[in-house]
Amino acid sequence: MHAIIEARKVEKSYGSEGAGMIQVIAPMDLAIYPGEILAVLGPSGSGKSTLLRILTGLARPSGGEVIHHGHEVGGPCENVSIVFQSFALFPWLTVLENVAAPLKARGVPAAERTERSVKILDTVGLDGFENAYPKELSGGMKQRVGFARALVVEPEVLFMDEPFSALDVLTAENLRGELLELWQSHKMPTRAVFVVTHNIEEAVLLADRIIVLGKNPATIRTDFRVALERPRDRKDARFTNLVDYIYRVLTRPDLAALEPVAAIAPRAKPKYQMLPHARRGAIAGLLEMLAGHNGRDDMYRLAAALSFEIDDLLPVVDGAVLLGFAKVEEGDVEITPAGRAFAEADILRRKELFRAAALENIALIGEITRSLEARADHTLPDGVFEDLLDEHFSEEEAKAQLETAIGWGRYAELFDHDNDSRQFFLPEEAPAADQPEAAAH
């Protein structure tokens, strides 16, 4: 079977050629075949949305090529549609005008535009709302307009970028069901659907094929067919097993080293680790919880106990692992002796332990502290480190990295940072923690 859209060795990186380049997507092959719903799953920041934009021709890959019916894609693909997370409706156009806009772009005359738009609005259950403005509609109805606009051009491939994540649970469930019904009854003139999501159950509910991405840079961790018959039952043991399996894949980054895909693009070991953007309060909370759960727990259960999305838990776990307070095995998180000591210490002692762990394990924090100590006035403009980081990360990420380092360094009382003068400085010799905050006066 011939692929409709095929990506060959596409990769995406930021920064200049050489050691300082940061890769968001490692070279990967991926194809969308007719007749399938393909779901791409991955933790946030894994480049899923970037991948979608490359496949639709909205973004250009740094390397490799995207082939659409045998031709290389040079600009936005013809005959594909996107359903956006934020709906991306034009608030100044009525529902009908929004849906008709893509037809207008194709030079379809007014009468035919209206006829086709009304028909498709009927299909998605929005008849009678033609003259309403998007702001008068609820979130679910807005996304229905988004679907209508995507389907009115009879796209060959329907791309969806987290289409249900801005909706409440019930609305999302309802819309998913209707989408499946349209797809299965062939009421939508679409040959394939490509959906990006971070919701594992959603992927298992919808997809014929699932691709799980790993991050830093994005690689294909696994690519498999879902053999469950429809309609799928969330309580079916095979369903829950599949969900569990995907959780394990997602929560075991060490598996990436074994994947052949990663071997294609050997990465130079970065000088700085990627700091996860986790607040140290969340790390402390995780360690306390682990210490209370016999030191080891399943990530899925931990997320539920902390009422976190698995997506939000991962950076916290990453942070604890980086600091040497925890390790990850087989989808379980286990506390280390250092982590246990931290969890059981009092406030002042915790600071000391955190300081030692950060100095020893986090390259960036060690670097900032040493540089400051080497300076006579114990101050340094933060631009110095931002430039250093720019070589390893995208500009935005470099800023975020620095911010995380500042948060951690402040807590550890290793250094402080003044946002106005944009300078790092060493804190006063006296332990500042004993003094009440100045703002309380």
Next chain:
Amino acid sequence: MTLRPVLSRAVVGERTWSVLLDLVVFAAVLAGIQGLLVMTRYWFGAMTPAAEISRSPRALPLYAFYSVVRISLAYVLSLLFALVYGYIAAYNKRLEALLVAVLDILQSIPVLSFLPGVMLAMVALFPTRQLGVEFGAILLIFTGQVWNMAFSFYASLKAIPRELREAAQIYGFGKWQRFVELELPYGAIGLVWNSMVSVAGGWFFLMACEMFVLGKRDFRLPGLGSYLQTAAGNGDTAAIFWGLGTMIGVILLIDQIVWRPAIAWSDKFKFEQVESGEQPSSAVLNLLRRSNLLERFRIAVLAPLSERIGLRAARHAEIAETPQPTAHWKMIVGMVAGALLGGAILYSLFEAAMTLKTLTKPELISTLQGAAATWARVIVSLLIAAAWTIPAGVAIGFNPKLARFAQPFAQVAASVPATALFPVLLLALIRMGGGLGVGSILLMLLGTQWYVLFNVIAGAMAIPTDLREVADVFHFGQWARWRTVILPGIFPYLITGMVTASGGAWNASIVAEYFHFKGQTLQTVGLGAQISSATDSGNWDLLLLSTIVMAVLVVGVNRSVWRPLYRLAQTRFKLEG
């Protein structure tokens, strides 16, 4: 059954209304055609650069008409220029930084400094027709209106959300459709508000633009501005009040039949996903929407026309999509044009430097003194503005009842140009014995304090209620409340207002520090006075020097004081959810 007759009467009322409406619309169209004829006859008549300005109130309707036409044409020009300039600045990556910097500098140059160049060029272009002089005056008004509009459109284009852009891209919008359905609507609200500010600025400088001396040449165009100036020059108090009344009347009328409807109409372009509580409304807009004649015009002419343009543009976009070989000749043409432009700039810089060399030492010294004096006045006027507008603005912003009452009032007060009030104020000042040195501060203040006031009101309204409740719950004292909640909350808005007011005050100095009154010239030491008197006496070198000094000062203060404060406001004092 009392309901039925009431209803049927309402229907009758509606019917008659719409017939009446159509008559009004029809009459307006006729009046427009007649106006066009009058204007054409006048423009293509023989050139009379120094018209005799009558002081009779009977001349006022025609004068007001001429002034309104001038301001409207200048505004239309500004709008077109702003759209083109903003578009190029936003989409041409190579030119973007340059174009924005140029905008910043042009914005800081007072209108009189454009006067000699614009006027002489226009008169040379149409030496025998009134058109040349007229067009010169229109261009002058244009230079006072255009920059902030261009900046507003540029900023809107840069702020369009990414997913909206991507939607337009993936659904294959051509340039035209993208402009009509995405870019223009997204920029509409900013453009409407900036248009109001711009046109108010047009009125502010109307007197300077309609009547001036250029070296040995006397320019007097029939209009409201020249009427007021003539009245003031002769000390004719009755005429001053007639002129003033007419001007305020015209401004209020334009506010009602143009700006209110425009604001109400542009509300639909607000980028919001949820409907907000209160929406601006305009009786005139509602009436217009009910007019049968206009509706029929829309269905029969506008809709098919826009459909044809849209379809043609779509077809054109499809053809253009086929990949074209990169046009080498285009690059070469661009490079040649760039080189020519660069050469021209270098040459004029050289000429300017040569000109400046002929300046005498006393002139240099007086320029520096003037700069210092005007600077001091700008600072004092800003301080006074901040001192009263902060408490007043916060009080209005926190109190919806007060806001409903005070805001329309303040808007009317703000749209009355300070220059129109100058003669009256001057009379009062002279009677009280104050000189123009102090008086000019008052005049600057009149023109610029509104920017601060409106921004402070907006800032106070934007402070979340829960923050104010925190202050109540913890029994903050008056001082703590101001320091921890109110001042940080309004800070970004206050800075925005102050930047605009500061630029406005510098520009206003050219009319505030120098004034023809009762046959004599009142002036005080100041950069603005120097620019005005240099224009009057045709001392181009001094005019050039003072303009450069003013532009450097305004841009320098912007970069060194306001921009860092602005950044601080955006980082530290930004209220985020």
